[in-house]
Amino acid sequence: MNKPLRFEGSEQYVATSDLKLAVNAALTLQRPLLIKGEPGTGKTMLAEEVAAALKMPLLQWHIKSTTKAQQGLYEYDAVSRLRDSQLGDERVRDIQNYIVRGVLWQAFSSDEPVVLLIDEIDKADIEFPNDLLREIDRMEFYVYETREMVRAKHRPLVIITSNNEKELPDAFLRRCFFHYIKFPDAETMQQIVDVHFPTLKKDLLAQALETFYQLREVPGLKKKPSTSELLDWLKLLLAEDIPPEALRSQDQKAIVPPLHGALLKNEQDVHLFERLVFMSRNNR
Numbered sequence: 001m002n003k004p005l006r007f008e009g010s011e012q013y014v015a016t017s018d019l020k021l022a023v024n025a026a027l028t029l030q031r032p033l034l035i036k037g038e039p040g041t042g043k044t045m046l047a048e049e050v051a052a053a054l055k056m057p058l059l060q061w062h063i064k065s066t067t068k069a070q071q072g073l074y075e076y077d078a079v080s081r082l083r084d085s086q087l088g089d090e091r092v093r094d095i096q097n098y099i100v101r102g103v104l105w106q107a108f109s110s111d112e113p114v115v116l117l118i119d120e121i122d123k124a125d126i127e128f129p130n131d132l133l134r135e136i137d138r139m140e141f142y143v144y145e146t147r148e149m150v151r152a153k154h155r156p157l158v159i160i161t162s163n164n165e166k167e168l169p170d171a172f173l174r175r176c177f178f179h180y181i182k183f184p185d186a187e188t189m190q191q192i193v194d195v196h197f198p199t200l201k202k203d204l205l206a207q208a209l210e211t212f213y214q215l216r217e218v219p220g221l222k223k224k225p226s227t228s229e230l231l232d233w234l235k236l237l238l239a240e241d242i243p244p245e246a247l248r249s250q251d252q253k254a255i256v257p258p259l260h261g262a263l264l265k266n267e268q269d270v271h272l273f274e275r276l277v278f279m280s281r282n283n284r
Contacts, residue, residue: 007027008053009053013045014192031177034161034178035181036180037181039226041181041226043161047161051114056112056115059107059114059116061118063118072102074105076095076099104135105150108151109153113157115159118158121161122163122164139151189230211257225263229262229265230263242259
């Protein structure tokens with residue numbers, strides 16, 4: 001009897017015990033795993049690391065505002081068939097030549113179980129999740145052009161990410177195992193940084209983390225800096241050889257951190273922070 005698959009994290013991805021439990025619950029229940037959390041908290045990377053850790057192929061479907069559920073199943077290229085018929089191409093005799101398999105079809109027809117990532121599902125139209133309900137639930141769909149039923153050889157591990165841009169339908173939520181990735185605390189963040197920068201000096205890391213979390217606490221920020229932005233910032237601090245002292249002021253008042261363009265991503269937030277720093281200096 002095959003030992004059930006279990007995700008125990010990986011060297012490249014710091015997974016909390018709650019997150020590992022969520023992945024393994026989805027594996028046990030054979031239900032899609034719906035992952036929510038702030039942008040930049042590693043939702044997409046989770047699917048990549050789960051696939052690598054479980055030694056399963058990864059198929060990715062990155063959703064855009066124009067994406068339709070049908071594209072995940074298949075698309076019938078009627079335009080190419082019409083053009084080929086006008087040119088007298090023999091291919092037109094077989095309609096199969098004009099059926100383009102989508103990511104779900106590829107996952108269903110795979111000879112081995114795969115991890116299927118449906119990334120940023122909340123970007124699509126509100127009907128998109130409902131349109132996939134039956135296919136993800138029953139693991140089958142019908143191809144009308146060829147009159148065939150496509151059934152999954154193996155049930156894929158479906159990982160769905162959402163940035164909470166819009167609410168997902170209740171019927172869809174009922175079919176998923178849900179997990180919200182909380183923003184990492186300082187201790188967890190230090191573990192994440194250690195994975196990416198194992199030789200980073202402790203005093204620079206300590207000061208960088210203090211500055212980073214202080215910045216996230218600034219009231220009124222339109223976009224708080226995320227984990228990925230912290231990693232980018234640390235990479236720049238190392239490249240420019242910025243010392244820890246440059247990240248703090250002598251009297252512990254707020255300062256504009258060097259290379260802050262890696263952390264603050266819009267002009268409103270930059271102006272807000274500069275205004276707070278100015279007010280802090282005037283209150284000395």
